[in-house]
Amino acid sequence: MTPSSEILQYLSSNLQANPLCTIQIPSLPYSGISADSGIPLQIKYFTLRQQAVTYDHQNVLFSILAKFNSMTQTQMEYSFRTATIDDTAELKHLGINSYGQFIEILSAEHWEKLNRFLTSERTYIDLLAKSCCFVCERNRKIIGMAFLVPSGNPTDIFPADWCYLRMVGVHTDHGGQGIGKALTEMCISEGARLGEKTIGLHTSEFMDAARHLYESVGFRQVRELRAHLGKRYWLYKLDLPLVSVQKLSDFEQP
Secondary structure (H helix, E strand, O other), X not given: OOHHHHHHHHXXXXXXXXXXXXXXXXXXXXXXXXXXXXXXXXXXXXXXXXXXXXXXXXXXXXXXXXHHHOOOHHHHOEEEEEOOHHHHHHHHHHHHHHHHHHHHOOOHHHHHHHHXXXXXXXXXXXXXXXXXXXXEEEOOEEEEEEEEEOOOOOOOOOOOOOEEEEEEEEOHHHOOXXXXXXXXXXXXXXXXXXXXXXXXXXXXXXXXXHHHHHHHOOOEEEEEEEEEOOEEEEEEEEEOOOOOOEEOOOOOOO
């Protein structure tokens, strides 16, 4: 079954059961619906930035098909799911690759500190134990990851009533495909689904692309943090609206 037919089947069954149902598309770049299409519609769904948009049943289906038909073969090969403890080794490999690009930016001392964190399996085991980790795969290999730590896990940076993002990373061979943004938006959507009020993150001056990504999906700078790894860091947050959404299943490739 093609991704298009899976989406059609999902939407058709839900719309027949409840024509005004609320659905949530997990990843705009790969879901087939554009948040700014401007088409007047009748089914309501929430974009991953939590902006309510109304769509007509019939037009939604045609919009999805048209979007998928215009996608590249590479994009069609991407799939998303949640990670498990069995993915620890692959997550570590990805962490080393995606953050390894900063070796030339950091001093030898600070790189050694970051590298110890990246190469420790305990880093990923501990995160998996307390968070939801979304991953992107291509050819059954993990090429993107993002961890959402729920509220109730305070740190010296994040308050107890915030959920927060950790270790958003994309393999260097797959940059520029919108994977990091898709994973970030999936975390935002999951936070809203869980009833979280605020989602936070911290990022640095040497992560310009990441800062641009976070700001593009609505995060706003709160304050500058204490320097880390010899670099400036900032705390960002995004206030989540109180919404009720139904999660759309990931679409796996045949």
